[in-house]
Amino acid sequence: MQEEKKLRKEISFLGLLAMSVGGNIGGALFSLTNIAGALAGPALPLAMLISAVPVLLAIIPLSMLTSAWPTTSGTYRYAQLFNPKLAFIIMLSLAACAAIGGQPLFALTFGLFLGEIIPISPVLAGVLLLVAFFLINLFGIKLTARIQIVLFFVLVFALLIYVALGTSKMEAINFNGFFATGVGGLIAAAGILFTFCAGGLLIIDVGSEVINGESTYPKALFYGILIALAIYFAIHVVTIGVFDWQALGGTTLFDVAASFMSRGALNVFIIGGALVACATTVNILFTYIPRGLMVVSSEGLLPAFIGKVNSRYGTPHWALAITCLLAVIAIIVIPSLTFFGAMLNFGLILAIATVCLAAAVLPKKYPALYARAKLKFTPRLLKVVTTLIVVSNGLIFLFLAMAIKQSALIYAGIVLVIFLISLTHNDIFREITRMQQEQKLPGN
DSSP states (O other): OTTGGGSOOOBOHHHHHHHHHHHHSSHHHHHHHHHHHHHHGGGHHHHHHHHHHHHHHHHHHHHHHHHHOOOBTHHHHHHHHHOHHHHHHHHHHHHHHIIIIIHHHHHHHHHHHHTTTSOOOHHHHHHHHHHHHHHHHHTOHHHHHHHHHHHHHHHHHHHHHHHHHHHTTOOGGGGSSTTTTHHHHHHHHHHHHHHHHHGGGGGGGBGGGBTTHHHHHHHHHHHHHHHHHHHHHHHHHHHHHHSOGGGOTTOOHHHHHHTTOOHHHHHHIIIIIIIHHHHHHHHHHHHHHHHHHHHHHHTTSSOGGGGOOOTTTOSOHHHHHHHHHHHHHHHHHOOOHHHHHHHHHHHHHHHHHHHHHHHHHHHHHOHHHHHHOSSOOOHHHHHHHHHHHHHHHHHHHHHHHHHSHHHHHHHHHHHHHHHHHHGGGHHHHHHHHHHHHTTOOTTO
16 A cells, blocks of 8 residues: 555645536536436436435435545445445446546537637547546646636536526426336436536545545534535526427537527636536546555556556556546547446446445444444444435446447447456455455455
């Protein structure tokens, strides 16, 4: 764990909150809202609330885990408490889905909206954005967090303009036939929208770099998701209220905004909203993914060079470079918003469910760690909440897979490959299990 010790505690509560909101309100809002709207019809706002249920429930176990043990790559390390081999599969599949799904999704969306202002190829613009934030993250977490705070305030202002101007243009007739697409369409849309709030939960991956993480995390998790959900719900109500949902397919939120905004307001929305949202999420994912790869590498499950931390800037430079390269290749080879969005959601859905399962076994399996938690919940409540999360996540995953079969097959292929790799590391997993039984956890 020597490389991890080089990371610095430089993230304040405001920085963590900005990272949470930035992880939630990203390019997905501008690229996937209309796709989800075409699936759910007038029930789009309801689909948003359904997708948020497991995320809101997940605040309970995640707040407890982070208040007991804020750590680097919390998604991976907390999942290890449930099962080390499953954690390895979940972590690498999430990293792959974020690199070839999340990063290119937000970068391509950035390019599409930038193209509304200046003549530039969306793919080229996306590649330039990826490279720019690769370099920013290379220079350290402090710079990353400061930029995130500034972008956070700009983003919220632009989104409130959309809501304020659109409210007066809404028509009640657009909500007729509320369940026009049926339950299947509603749940599939919830699957597409899952990343809207789930992305903010990934702030658990920078725990060792958060100032007073035990007390900072529960507040940042709660307020970050609450702010994002309130903004999302308002935007989705306005979107359906001002635009015929049957015309949403093949469009973006720009087309909706252009239907009721002046050119000046539209430019503010594009620059301060769409471009900043995409930039914040690309920035955030460059913070999370490499740290997960660094921790997995430190255990001997990946080549050692991947986990190397730059001695000058305190960042995992090789993991950053690999993440950037995969995202650039994906955006050039597969420029599909639907594919990118589905891949990211598949990775998030299973990762969050597994982390919550870890919280459910914490009181009995790791009593010392449970006792250390500043925010405790009863074992019974943890089991009930975890059951609800796993069931709801499973349903969302199933309906999303049926709606976007090609992405589901590719995701299944990724998981299968990682599983086969895991079979070559059984000795390491046994050692991790032995250390867990002795309550020897990283950072303890």
